[in-house]
Amino acid sequence: MKYEEIMRGIDQRIAEGKLKPGSKLPSIRSLSQELSCSRNTVIKAYDQLEKKHLIYAVPKSGYYIVDSYLSRKGNPKANKKIDFLSAGPDKQAMPFRDYQHCINQAIDLYKEDMFSYSEIQGLYSLRVQLSKQLQDLQVFTPPERICVVTGSQQALHLLASLPFPNGKTNICLEQPTHSGFIESIQHQKAVAFGIERNSRGIDLQYLEEIFKHHDIKCFYTVSRFHNPTGHSYTNVEKKKIVELAQKYDVYIIEDDYMGDLDTNLKQDPMYAYNPSGRVIYTKSFSKVMLPGLRLGLAVIPEPMIKSFLQAKYAADLHTPVLTQGALEIYLKSGMFHAHIQKMRTMYTNKGMVLQEAFKTYLRPSSYSCSLSGFYSTIELPKQLKATKLIERLKLEDVYVDRTNHMYLPDYKKENIIRLSVSQVEVESINIGVKKIAEGISRLLKERR
Numbered sequence: 001m002k003y004e005e006i007m008r009g010i011d012q013r014i015a016e017g018k019l020k021p022g023s024k025l026p027s028i029r030s031l032s033q034e035l036s037c038s039r040n041t042v043i044k045a046y047d048q049l050e051k052k053h054l055i056y057a058v059p060k061s062g063y064y065i066v067d068s069y070l071s072r073k074g075n076p077k078a079n080k081k082i083d084f085l086s087a088g089p090d091k092q093a094m095p096f097r098d099y100q101h102c103i104n105q106a107i108d109l110y111k112e113d114m115f116s117y118s119e120i121q122g123l124y125s126l127r128v129q130l131s132k133q134l135q136d137l138q139v140f141t142p143p144e145r146i147c148v149v150t151g152s153q154q155a156l157h158l159l160a161s162l163p164f165p166n167g168k169t170n171i172c173l174e175q176p177t178h179s180g181f182i183e184s185i186q187h188q189k190a191v192a193f194g195i196e197r198n199s200r201g202i203d204l205q206y207l208e209e210i211f212k213h214h215d216i217k218c219f220y221t222v223s224r225f226h227n228p229t230g231h232s233y234t235n236v237e238k239k240k241i242v243e244l245a246q247k248y249d250v251y252i253i254e255d256d257y258m259g260d261l262d263t264n265l266k267q268d269p270m271y272a273y274n275p276s277g278r279v280i281y282t283k284s285f286s287k288v289m290l291p292g293l294r295l296g297l298a299v300i301p302e303p304m305i306k307s308f309l310q311a312k313y314a315a316d317l318h319t320p321v322l323t324q325g326a327l328e329i330y331l332k333s334g335m336f337h338a339h340i341q342k343m344r345t346m347y348t349n350k351g352m353v354l355q356e357a358f359k360t361y362l363r364p365s366s367y368s369c370s371l372s373g374f375y376s377t378i379e380l381p382k383q384l385k386a387t388k389l390i391e392r393l394k395l396e397d398v399y400v401d402r403t404n405h406m407y408l409p410d411y412k413k414e415n416i417i418r419l420s421v422s423q424v425e426v427e428s429i430n431i432g433v434k435k436i437a438e439g440i441s442r443l444l445k446e447r448r
């Protein structure tokens, strides 16, 4: 007997309902005895089926049929990839043509400026537009305090290394948090103290203890649509954090990378509670526009502007004039405003579908998410490791992210996964979450 015949035989048993998707296949020994063939032939057949992602092996247990066996065989489209892993903006919604038009105009407008180095702080005319646009987010600042940066990550990286007017040395940050900031801290060997952030926020009393006892120069916080949990602070919490920062002379780096997506216009940034300089505000254009543009901004307190610009100069002299010019035209023409409205509707819709799916398939306290749906996390039962689930979900063509790199080494958790709905079609969200929930319960069963 050939291995192809064994594969066909298995296919037939599944089609006739004699073997069920999700169930265990006969052991290699028993099938070789039943079919009077060598064990190697059965091994080869199982190997081929595994390569096609139709079955999977569980060490010390045997081979199992994937849940989606029938749909994969009959209709490969029915099982298309569900990508909760990629966190770039939704490609369908990106304003490529509009931006192309703005870039062309910027070349005409700024061709002279491109023959020499430009302002370290960014084009003044762009900063005027940014100052106007920031008012929509309750951030009131003159253009003189705005620094255009090469992606908001640059501002975060520079701030992590700079001395602060309070003369203190250590950094406090939420755990988990944006992995780029963790990288900066580790690269600069900064001393950092973590505070857990989950679907309920943070423990403000503990934050006060850290501020009081650990010589904290700044607290890095993602005030809304936190990466990775998706959590946003209430206005009351934001106010309280700013008060604590004032009381203990701590600066706040408020990373409002996705503030544009907030549909609740009553939500204030922390900056609004202390615009005089205690709160350093950073904003990205990567999630609502194109990450490849590398455009962001920081609103820097006056006493720090000089040192910030020196550091910026040392890093890259200035952000490219062409992309700055294009953003200026994009803002001025009203295209940005119209685009943001579209993005808000799209992400809110995805966020609502995701919340419903979480409610339907997961334990209530095991997930965190936001209305934008951009990021969310699922906490697996303690005995399960995220990596194990991630590998298993790949067999189902469902992709999610680990969160290990979003923690400082002393705070690491191995049982949290991150999802982003940014690149997932609305109709696939429910199917994807269901598969994740099934994957979790199957792994739990196997452990028992």
Ligand SMILES: Cc1ncc(COP(=O)(O)O)c(C=O)c1O
Pocket: 150, 151, 152, 153, 154, 178, 180, 222, 227, 255, 257, 283, 284, 285, 286, 291, 294, 295, 296
């Ligand atoms: C919370 C957070 N802040 C900042 C950034 C960096 O954004 P930018 O592309 O503007 O550097 C990211 C990127 O994913 C992020 O998740």
